[in-house]
Amino acid sequence: MTLEEARAVYAAGEEKTVACLLAQAQEIERLKREQGVLLSALGDTNRRFCADCFEKQQKIDRLEGEVVNLRQKLRYREKTAQEGYFGSSTPSSKKPVKANSGAGKEKKKSGAKAGHRGRGRRRFRREEADQVVPLPVTKEHCECGGPLESRGAKDRSVLDLPPIEPLKFLYLLGRKQCTSCGKMHYSQAPGVLPGWFYGNGLISQAAVMHYVHGIPMGTIERMLGLPRCSLIDTFHELAKLFAPVLPKLMAEYRVAPVKHADETPWRTQGQSGYAWVFHCDTVTLFLFRHTRSGEVPVEVFGNKCLPGVLVRDRYSGYSRVPCKVQFCYEHLKRNLEDLVKKYPDSQELKHFAEHVLPLFREAMQLRGKPIPDNEFYEEALKLKTRIVAAMEADAQDEAIRTYQEIFRTNPDKLYHWADDRRVPAHNNKAECELRPTVIARKVSFGSQSSRGRHTREVLASVLNTLAQRGRDPAEILNTALDRLAVVPDLDRFELLFGGAAPSDKRDSLPTESPKRLRPVVQPPSSQQSQARAVPPRRQTFVPNAVAAAVVALFLLAANALLLATPHVADIQTPVAAATLGSARHQTDIASFQSPTRHETRQDTALPHFPPVPTSAVAEHESVRGPPAYSTRQ
Structure with missing residues (x-):
């Protein structure tokens, strides 16, 4: 309306x-x-x-x-x-596609870097040769018919290796009887433990071949022509002999300024177990246990507060270790890379990784740069500040916040590398020491008995520690067995490691430096580096017939000296030891050893051993009761 x-x-x-x-x-x-x-x-x-x-x-x-x-x-x-099925943790041998492979990738130029001193083949002088063999010209006339005149000799250097073949010795032990009480006295065979069938040189070389170089037992059996069961029993007895060394190595590892630890699966009789490695600059300790729990680190470290820093991954089994801890940056880097692959659509996570991953790489590489300490600590402080800022920054992505929480809750376990140059930001040393064990596991599938596991634990720890200290483990073990054959009660640790200085490396500093006191790092001298790099020379192997004659002469001289000389302890002098001890085999399985090498060589000095009491030697030279050592013959 x-x-x-x-x-x-x-x-x-x-x-x-x-x-x-x-x-x-x-x-x-x-x-x-x-x-x-x-x-x-x-x-x-x-x-x-x-x-x-x-x-x-x-x-x-x-x-x-x-x-x-x-x-x-x-x-x-x-x-x-x-x-592979385990992501970044997949072993390289199990990866279907190698990351750095491809038809488009060009192979880099081989050879040493520019300015690097070459280490290739070189001729040696006559005084360096183990044997000088004159080879005259047998021809009298040239092809043209003219006569030939002598013009001296031309040096021709040849480096050769004789075939590995154990020598068979038959010792004729002299015996005398007391005219008063009728007690029998026997001479002792040199270079072999009482009651043992295999000589000390053969045992030492076989043990090093298996537990240091990783040669399988079957290969050693074929190379030396020895029964495998006898070798295994010999190694068991050898481990029993040197088992007391492990606690002392463990005590030395505890006080090291920088320690490393890692573990890997190891089966025993088909049952799951783990191989643990505890490594420092002077000790490599292997433990084989049925568990991966924290009981094993507690067994090694104990419960008392210890000096130094332990570099490890973030496995919780090490949480009860009573010392400072440095997390491995390589593992943290892999974790971040796995997050990027898991969430490829997150741009924020991608930018975060692009910023943080180069910082991790720089932190792991900084320690190896040839720069003075003051410059190192300045760069380390700047790098640490950048990492802390990245981890404290606000983030919207849940994966980034979870990753940042690792650094926010563990600031005391992530930056020791910036305060002490001796501490690396990665655990590469432990992983490298564990790699031969991983290879042995692939070949042998673990240990076949708990006794074999214990044998590997003892011998691998002792021999690899000797090799780590820059000495020939076969030679040291051979010398120790020779001395134990005379006096069985000698301290095993002193025999193997007594009076020996640790290898001169960048990381091997004696004590832990305070946080504000910068450690002074002294690089090894060129003479020391060259001495460690030169292997001991061996004399050329001679045919078996000549070897038998030479050995017979040495044995006659040795027996005469033993019977005529009342002071048997004098055989500890270098020349006599070479005549009666090292020359008893004339070889470390493969070759003869020159009697005068120990007098002239300075790069393979033996450790200082305590003198053997003459009374103990004389008592041992009397009638022996049941053998102190026994093995399968």
């Missing part, structure tokens, strides 16, 4: 106005009823259509979830095809 129509109704009178209002009210009621009917119909329609939409939405959500799961499975299959 318009305004004019309303005025006309009002002007028409009261009755007209009331009738108009009633008509309007009826119309409103009718419209309300129609509205209710329409709303009811609309509600029914909405309810019918909303039920269908809900079912469709549920189906959409389910299909989207399946798509996400299938994409994750596809990504996992692609990752497995490239890296």
Whole structure:
């Protein structure tokens, strides 16, 4: 109704106005009823259509979830095809595709770097040769018919290795009887323990071949022509002989300024177990246990507070170690790389990794740079500040926040490399020391008995520690066995390691430096480096017939000297030891050893041994009861 129509109704009178209002009210009621009917119909329609939409939405959500799961499975299959089933922890031998392989990659130029001193073949002088063999020209005339005149000799250097062949010795032991009491006295065979069939030189070389160089037992059996069972029994007895050395090596490891530790699976009789390695600059200790729990580190470190820093991964088994801890940055780097591969769509995570990973690499490489200490600590402080800032920065990605929490909750286990140059930011040393054990596991599938596991534990620890200190483990072990053959009660640790200084390396500093006192690092001299690099020279092997004659002469001289000389302890002098001890085999399985080498060589000095009491030697020279050592013959 318009305004004019309303005025006309009002002007028409009261009755007209009331009738108009009633008509309007009826119309409103009718419209309300129609509205209710329409709303009811609309509600029914909405309810019918909303039920269908809900079912469709549920189906959409389910299909989207399946798509996400299938994409994750596809990504996992692609990752497995490239890296293996264990991601970044997959051994290189198990990776389907080598990361640095490819047809497009060019092989870098071989050879030494520019300015590097060569170490290739070189001719040696006559005084350096073990044997000088004159070879005259047998011809008398030239091809043209002219006579030949002598013009001296031309040097021709040849480096050769004789075949490995054990020598068979038959000692004729002299015997005398006391005319008063009838007691029999026998001379002692040199270079062999009482009651043992194999000589000390053969045992030493075989043990080093197996436990240091990783040569399988079957290969040693074929090389030396010895029964495998006899070798195994000999190694068992040898381990029993030197088992007391392990606690002293463990005590020396505890006080080292920088320590490393790692573990790897090792089966015994088919049962799961673990091989543990504990390494420092002077000791490499192997332990083979049935468990990976924290009981093994507690066995090594004890419960008292120790000096130094232990470099390790984040495995919780080392949580009870009573010393400072440095986490391995290489493991942290792999963890971050795994996160990037797991969440490839996260741009924030990608940018975070691009910023942090170079810092980790620089931290691990900084220690090896040829820079003075003050410059090292300045760069280390700057690098540490950048890493701390990256880990304290705010992040929206949940994966980044979880990763940053490692650094926020462990600040005392992540930056020792910046305070002490001796401490590396990675645990590469322990992994390198453990690698030969991993290879041995692939070849032997572990130990076949608990006794064999203990034997490997003892001999691998002793021999690898000797090799680590820059000495010939076969020669040291041979000398120790020679002395034990005379006096069985000598201290085993003194025989092997007594009076020997640790190898002069960058990391081998005697004590732990305070946090603000910078350690002074002295690089090894060129003479020491050259001395450690030069292997001991051996005399050329001679035919068996000549060898038998030479050995017979030496034996006659040795027996005569033993019977004529009352002071048997004098055989500890270098020349006599070479005549009666080292010359008893004339070889360390492969070759003869020159009797005068120990007098002239300075790079393979033997450790200082305590003097042998003359009374003890004289008592041992009398009638022997049951043999102190026994092995399978």
